[in-house]
Amino acid sequence: MADKVWVYIDQNQGEASPASWEVVGAARELTGQLGGGITAVVLGSSAKGVAEQATQYGANQVFVCDDSTLEEFRAEPYASLLSGLAKEHQPDVILFPTSSRGRELAAMVAVDLETGVMPDVTALEVQEGNVVVTRPVYGGKLISKAVCSARPQLITTRVRAFSAPDPDPSLTGSIEQVESAVSEDQILTKVAGYSESSGGVTLNDAAVIVSGGRGVSNNPSLEPPADLDEGEAEVWKAQQGFKLVGGLAEVLGGAVGASRAAVDAGYIPYDHQVGQTGKVVSPDLYIACGISGAIQHQAGMRTSKVIVAINKDAEAPIFKMARFGVVGDLFEILPPLTEALKDKLNA
Amino acid sequence: MKIVVCVKQVPDTAAKVVVENGQVTWGDAPLVINPWDEYAVETALLQQEAHGGDVTVVSVGGEDAREALKHALAMGCGNAILISEPGLENADSLLTSRVLAAAIQKIGDVDVAFFGRQAIDGDVGVTAAQTARVLGWPSLTLVSEITEMDPGSKSVKVERSVEEGRQVVEGQLPAVISVMKDIGEPRYPSFMGIRKASRAEIPVWSTADIGTELVEPAVTWPELTNPPQQEVVTEIISGESPQETAAKLADKILEEKVL
Numbered sequence: 001m002a003d004k005v006w007v008y009i010d011q012n013q014g015e016a017s018p019a020s021w022e023v024v025g026a027a028r029e030l031t032g033q034l035g036g037g038i039t040a041v042v043l044g045s046s047a048k049g050v051a052e053q054a055t056q057y058g059a060n061q062v063f064v065c066d067d068s069t070l071e072e073f074r075a076e077p078y079a080s081l082l083s084g085l086a087k088e089h090q091p092d093v094i095l096f097p098t099s100s101r102g103r104e105l106a107a108m109v110a111v112d113l114e115t116g117v118m119p120d121v122t123a124l125e126v127q128e129g130n131v132v133v134t135r136p137v138y139g140g141k142l143i144s145k146a147v148c149s150a151r152p153q154l155i156t157t158r159v160r161a162f163s164a165p166d167p168d169p170s171l172t173g174s175i176e177q178v179e180s181a182v183s184e185d186q187i188l189t190k191v192a193g194y195s196e197s198s199g200g201v202t203l204n205d206a207a208v209i210v211s212g213g214r215g216v217s218n219n220p221s222l223e224p225p226a227d228l229d230e231g232e233a234e235v236w237k238a239q240q241g242f243k244l245v246g247g248l249a250e251v252l253g254g255a256v257g258a259s260r261a262a263v264d265a266g267y268i269p270y271d272h273q274v275g276q277t278g279k280v281v282s283p284d285l286y287i288a289c290g291i292s293g294a295i296q297h298q299a300g301m302r303t304s305k306v307i308v309a310i311n312k313d314a315e316a317p318i319f320k321m322a323r324f325g326v327v328g329d330l331f332e333i334l335p336p337l338t339e340a341l342k343d344k345l346n347a
Numbered sequence: 348m349k350i351v352v353c354v355k356q357v358p359d360t361a362a363k364v365v366v367e368n369g370q371v372t373w374g375d376a377p378l379v380i381n382p383w384d385e386y387a388v389e390t391a392l393l394q395q396e397a398h399g400g401d402v403t404v405v406s407v408g409g410e411d412a413r414e415a416l417k418h419a420l421a422m423g424c425g426n427a428i429l430i431s432e433p434g435l436e437n438a439d440s441l442l443t444s445r446v447l448a449a450a451i452q453k454i455g456d457v458d459v460a461f462f463g464r465q466a467i468d469g470d471v472g473v474t475a476a477q478t479a480r481v482l483g484w485p486s487l488t489l490v491s492e493i494t495e496m497d498p499g500s501k502s503v504k505v506e507r508s509v510e511e512g513r514q515v516v517e518g519q520l521p522a523v524i525s526v527m528k529d530i531g532e533p534r535y536p537s538f539m540g541i542r543k544a545s546r547a548e549i550p551v552w553s554t555a556d557i558g559t560e561l562v563e564p565a566v567t568w569p570e571l572t573n574p575p576q577q578e579v580v581t582e583i584i585s586g587e588s589p590q591e592t593a594a595k596l597a598d599k600i601l602e603e604k605v606l
Contacts, residue, residue, distance in 0.1 A: 107473030111480040116566035141364040150565035188485035197512035270529040284605035296360040336593035
């Protein structure tokens with residue numbers, strides 16, 4: 001007999017994403033109120049190790065499928081398998097981490113099972129047998145409660161919104177092998193590889209983010225190479241500025257973010273954009289350098305635990321939400337700040 | 348090539364959205380085409396320029412969604428369709444996807460349907476994948492670049508932005524593609540485009556017209572609130588020199604115990 005609360009463990013190349021264990025933490029909040037245990041679903045190839053890990057994090061039962069069709073994540077075969085398992089065992093809730101994979105998988109399973117999906121939730125409670133979720137909407141400008149009348153209730157949890165339990169090697173659970181639902185010739189897409197792999201810490205699960213805005217191009221003491229035109233010179237200056245931002249991020253083990261203005265001006269690729277039309281992040285520490293703090297940027301970072309703002313303009317809106325502010329030139333502040341933090345963290 | 352692009356009307360990103368007396372309001376800020384969807388429109392137009400054919404823009408929404416459709420027409424889309432009826436006002440993503448899938452089927456012989464990655468009001472971000480699933484088409488989401496699209500051989504190759512980097516995925520047309528912002532900057536509507544759009548007759552379809560059932564949405568939103576006011580007391584750090592300021596700031600950050 002499978003449990004009422006299921007978790008989808010998001011794994012890639014035999015390694016579970018840290019957010020998957022946060023989902024187990026969220027599931028524990030539900031089983032505390034709904035009773036029963038937690039069933040984990042692990043799909044992929046060489047997924048067995050992740051399945052054993054799932055029991056140590058608190059899964060009582062694990063469905064695992066090791067199949068070559070599941071080697072690279074593709075939403076179609078993953079959804080067909082998960083939907084089939086859910087049809088057979090009728091869980092009440094399936095929780096997924098909010099990743100590109102988790103969101104798309106939940107979306108497709110919702111179609112297969114004719115139910116609703118509630119993505120990117122930050123809190124859960126049980127009321128009259130239903131899970132009432134809390135999720136930010138309008139880029140975090142408002143908070144919404146949502147419920148789903150159909151079953152299973154499909155929920156993706158926001159990265160860093162729930163805490164992962166500590167793994168306990170003495171915990172065990174039953175691991176059941178299941179068969180894949182579709183064969184390779186029924187799958188509509190093929191993963192040909194990766195043209196670029198992302199290096200360093202990704203924005204979504206970073207505990208520390210150092211971000212740069214328009215201001216990173218304003219270092220008057222820099223002399224750009226003579227062969228650049230005005231526009232190129234500005235971008236060149238900005239890239240020198242982002243080296244300082246990146247240097248601080250590296251010392252803190254964090255990721256580099258940017259405002260929309262910096263991305264639109266071509267200073268840094270879009271992958272780094274924080275805001276309503278970029279990534280919504282919630283790190284422990286957010287250091288905004290040369291960012292004024294437009295409302296659409298605030299929407300992407302307002303739930304950061306500690307916000308630090310460095311800006312020349314004392315009237316910049318970012319100071320209203322910052323715990324600490326420095327009214328000054330980021331080019332003068334960042335190098336000694338990076339050095340000071342490096343020394344103190346190594347001490 | 349027959350192209351559909353799906354768009355939504357939303358409050359502008361600069362709008363101050365608040366709840367007043369239980370109602371969501373954004374003051375006098377304008378409603379605009381969802382910014383992500385502008386990239387989808389741009390992508391649709393680029394594909395049309397490369398392969399010929401026509402682009403139809405579709406929106407599910409109230410009367411005000413006409414503005415989003417007109418914006419897409421002014422950018423260069425040939426046709427627009429509004430799908431509207433009272434029961435769709437509180438549609439969840441599954442109902443919206445079924446309606447869009449039925450509309451795409453009614454339009455007929457569609458090679459590709461483009462979407463933005465998510466709407467900036469509900470931030471749900473599953474409509475493209477769900478529409479693909481309903482249609483039984485390949486779902487190519489979060490696409491940053493289309494490296495190949497051949498309506499003759501029906502092949503398509505894209506680069507998706509996922510956590511591990513740029514993933515190269517191949518599929519077959521017809522397909523659903525949702526695009527990211529780095530696909531290319533949307534064009535501004537031309538003067539001629541705006542004139543044409545202002546005179547365009549936009550047909551309104553109901554669920555009965557597209558042969559889909561209007562069901563009660565499974566997901567409901569019983570409560571919307573303003574986020575709790577964050578009580579932030581800002582401490583401005585200063586010193587005699589940048590070094591002193593930086594050292595003080597470093598100590599303050601370490602005292603917060605977040606590192």
